[in-house]
Amino acid sequence: MINVLWMYPDILNLHGERANAKAFEVIGKKLGLKVKIDRLDDLDEKVEFDKYDILLFNAGQLKEIEVLSNVLKNQINDLKKYIKDKKIIFVTGTTGALFSNNIQRLDGTSFKGLNIFDADIKEREYVLGDDLYFGFKKMKIVGPQIQMIDIDIKDEKPFGKVIYGYGNNGKGDEGIIKNNVIFTNTLGPVLVKNPWLLEYLFDLVIKNKKLKVKKKKIKYDLEKKSLESCEAFINKKLENK
Amino acid sequence: MRKIWFFIVLLGTKFGLLLCKLFHKQGSMIAGKTAIFFQKDFVKYFTNIDYNKVFFVTGTNGKSTTTNLLYHTLKTSGKNIASNVEGANMMSGVATTLIKNSNIFGKFNKEFLVLEIDERSLRNIFKVLPAKNLCISNLQKDQVQRNGDPDFIYQMFKNSLNKDVTLYVNNEEVRSRSLEDYVNKSIYFSLERNSKTFEKHDFYDVTCPCPKCSHKIEYEYYNIENIGKFKCSHCGYKSNTKVDTLITDVDFDNKSFKEGKDTYKVKYANPFMMYNYALVISVCKRFNIDANTIEEGFLSFINPADRRETYFYHGKTIRYLRMKQENPETLQNALDTIARDKNKKAVYMGLYEIKDFKPAYNNTFYFFDCDFKKIVETDVEQYVCFSKTASYETANRMLYAGVDNKKLKVYDVEDDFDLIFEDIDKLKSETIYIITGMKPYHKIKAFFNKEGENND
Structure with missing residues (x-):
């Protein structure tokens, strides 16, 4: 059994990311895996880190990130142990700030994140919206990026290499990967659009838990055609640059 | 001094509006733009x-x-x-x-x-x-x-x-x-x-x-x-x-x-x-x-912002519902309208890339903010997803909502409505719903006005 905890679904909910939680169910079923998804709705409820293999943090607003940071700091040692045990955390969008160090807001105030990543965040004055297309291992990952923050990842390892788009700060790096904490700026239903990334997350759990399961093969025909459409659209933009 | 400049700008723009009126030109936007160009706080001098x-x-x-x-x-x-x-x-x-x-x-x-x-x-x-x-x-x-x-x-x-x-x-x-x-x-x-x-x-x-x-x-x-x-x-x-x-x-x-x-x-x-x-x-x-x-x-009251139109085409009623892309509420309103129709119907969805600002980009998140379940539970004969960039994502959204794969049809083409609507006659449904954003509106309207009956 693979246990997924969908973190604060109503609070971290900006761009249709509830579909990422649904993707765990849909793709898990197609792969023949037993997947259980729980919700953690209440900020006052403690996270039972021992029970879960994957924590899903979807995109949220900086305003809420500050509140979440204060909530999760109460369990920071448990969280660090979870990460040290190579369990998986998947984070999208501005919620990357939650796992960073210092967050500088536009109004001059700042707050501290959970400092899992040694990265600093600066709120942007203008929204940046574009496609984000990047490579991770042999995978191609695509999705929209609505960037409200710039990210200085210092010496942290980027999650992917940008093929097209802004990524962390327009310099070619996309997201962060540390142990099995994966952060991507790609928003929306990124796991629906890129189910191969979700399968990679499942593989990490299978390896960690030494699960004896035989996954079914999926061709992902529709998703591959969707990726091709997006690639063609992006290539056209690159040609016109 | 600023007040005097205001009078000059005001007179100039009023004269411009008069000329536009005389020559039947659309000039209402230009008047305001010109005024603001010459005096940023122009509006504050009105009494x-x-x-x-x-x-x-x-x-x-x-x-x-x-x-x-x-x-x-x-x-x-x-x-x-x-x-x-x-x-x-x-x-x-x-x-x-x-x-x-x-x-x-x-x-x-x-x-x-x-x-x-x-x-x-x-x-x-x-x-x-x-x-x-x-x-x-x-x-x-x-x-x-x-x-x-x-x-x-x-x-x-x-x-x-x-x-x-x-x-x-x-x-x-x-x-x-x-x-x-x-x-x-x-x-x-x-x-x-x-x-x-x-x-x-x-x-x-x-x-x-x-x-x-x-x-x-x-x-x-x-x-x-x-x-x-x-x-x-x-x-x-x-x-x-x-x-x-x-x-x-x-x-x-x-x-x-x-x-x-x-x-x-x-x-x-x-x-x-x-x-x-x-x-x-x-x-x-x-x-x-x-x-x-x-x-x-x-x-x-006549609502000029109404985004619904009806056409008649080869004996079928075409209900065209436009929505604002990237805006889940307007898509949901369109979906709710369709879900209220309990008769057999076909649903055409043309959700495109977003071209409101530069750069154009492909954002389909709002499909997933919406609830398609209400439509899926009604009698839909066929779902047709069209557009060059987002048709497969639209189809995938429908599958996530529980639509039977056999009912799905995808056209990954740009505005080829002769092709996209070629099978309408073969459908048993008397009512066809079309959902799109603004982009293909004029072309779809032109298609049904050309091919349809009694359409204004």
Whole structure:
């Protein structure tokens, strides 16, 4: 059994990311895996880190990130142990700030994140919206990026290499990967659009838990055609640059 | 000196407008743009404006309809009124409205001024035109490439407000309601539970964070998507039980409702319009406009912002529903309209890449904010997804909603409507629904006007 905890679904909910939680169910079923998804709705409820293999943090607003940071700091040692045990955390969008160090807001105030990543965040004055297309291992990952923050990842390892788009700060790096904490700026239903990334997350759990399961093969025909459409659209933009 | 410059700019732009009128050219936008180009704070030099009778209307969805309805109803009641009902809702549009409705000395010559205001322009317009009334329809996700997340716009609203402003606000809309904290007076309008009210209990349903404490918001019910009786799970923030205007006894079939002791007949009856009526009644009550006069306005109102059209084609009825891309509420409204039709039907969806601003990009997140389940549960013969960039993603969304793969058809082509609509004749369904954003609108309309029967 693979246990997924969908973190604060109503609070971290900006761009249709509830579909990422649904993707765990849909793709898990197609792969023949037993997947259980729980919700953690209440900020006052403690996270039972021992029970879960994957924590899903979807995109949220900086305003809420500050509140979440204060909530999760109460369990920071448990969280660090979870990460040290190579369990998986998947984070999208501005919620990357939650796992960073210092967050500088536009109004001059700042707050501290959970400092899992040694990265600093600066709120942007203008929204940046574009496609984000990047490579991770042999995978191609695509999705929209609505960037409200710039990210200085210092010496942290980027999650992917940008093929097209802004990524962390327009310099070619996309997201962060540390142990099995994966952060991507790609928003929306990124796991629906890129189910191969979700399968990679499942593989990490299978390896960690030494699960004896035989996954079914999926061709992902529709998703591959969707990726091709997006690639063609992006290539056209690159040609016109 | 600045005042003298104002007179020069005003005279110049008025002369420009006159020339445009003489030569039958569209010049209304240019007048305001020119004025603002030459004098950034041009708007602030107009005189004789009673700011107590200036109403700004803003919000994510419905601001054009609300502005038009408010303007029309006040005008029907005999008020002398100016408005930017043509839809130019930024500083230049406001300038144009004032140029058109003032004398050569910049003396405003109307009693009321009702202005639709773009959310992002609100703060700057308030600085030069300190209206005492702000009507907010709602604050939702929209145009995320420009607006980012709702809090980005919320902060803009918050920073625009001052204690002199009277806020007209939807009692059941979580975000805009909470702006009550930044004004001295709020007028709350509300819609009671009705036959179109719905609840959500699915595992994957989500709400939103409380704007006051960031905890989870819970809804008892929804009147429209994201709007309904709510309460925060933590801080006590909730829909008021006592409001200034409460619409009750809605009869959608007979197009009527009650407000207090008064019964109103209306032209358009849907939950979204009910909130618009409630807001307009709130304003009218303040100026002692009686219910009969208000009703007269509601009955004679023609909504220029209506996004629905019907065509007749080879014996079939084509219901074309347009929505704003990146705006889940307008897509959900279209989906709800289709779901209410229990007869056999086909659904065509053309959801495209977003080209509102540069760079164009592909964002399909809003498909997943919407609930397709209600449609899937009805008798849909076929789903057709078309567009070069997003057709496969649309199809995938339908599969996630539980649609049978055999009912899905994908056309990954750009605007080839001879091909996309080639199989309409083969369908058993008598009604065909089409959902798109604005982009293919004219081409689809042209297709059915060319091929169809009795279409204007």
